Amino acid sequence: MNPLIIQPKNPNLIETTTPIQAKRGNRQFFCQQNKVSYISYSNGYVRREINAEYTSPYTTSKNVWKVQDQFVLNKRKTVLKSYGWGVCKTHKIIKEHCPQARMDMIDRISFNYKGYTGRFTQPGHTLIVR
Numbered sequence: 001m002n003p004l005i006i007q008p009k010n011p012n013l014i015e016t017t018t019p020i021q022a023k024r025g026n027r028q029f030f031c032q033q034n035k036v037s038y039i040s041y042s043n044g045y046v047r048r049e050i051n052a053e054y055t056s057p058y059t060t061s062k063n064v065w066k067v068q069d070q071f072v073l074n075k076r077k078t079v080l081k082s083y084g085w086g087v088c089k090t091h092k093i094i095k096e097h098c099p100q101a102r103m104d105m106i107d108r109i110s111f112n113y114k115g116y117t118g119r120f121t122q123p124g125h126t127l128i129v130r
Contacts (some may be wrong), residue, residue: 015028016037035128047070069120076091
């Protein structure tokens with residue numbers, strides 16, 4: 001099945017896939033409501049990406065810097081790992097190789113997302129489309 005025919009059900013998502021991403025089999029969607037992007041990678045990862053421009057409110061300089069954060073949205077599985085000194089919990093990311101399942105994950109997560117409240121909401125930051 002052609003992954004390009006799989007479209008999001010969330011009307012706030014618009015596709016912003018670049019030619020390089022398309023060549024690699026990845027797809028990117030921008031959420032107009034929350035100003036964040038969702039990326040579906042052909043290797044099974046799904047990520048939320050926040051892009052912003054930063055202008056320092058504390059100086060007279062008008063320099064603008066582009067800043068970015070990415071968050072893996074895939075489910076995780078807790079695994080106990082033994083070391084010589086004891087046992088430790090680690091979290092293994094579960095990759096989703098089905099394009100339809102990745103799109104369903106993006107739809108569900110983007111629909112329930114309440115908005116970005118991280119470090120790029122401080123003075124001087126403006127969320128942008130990549």
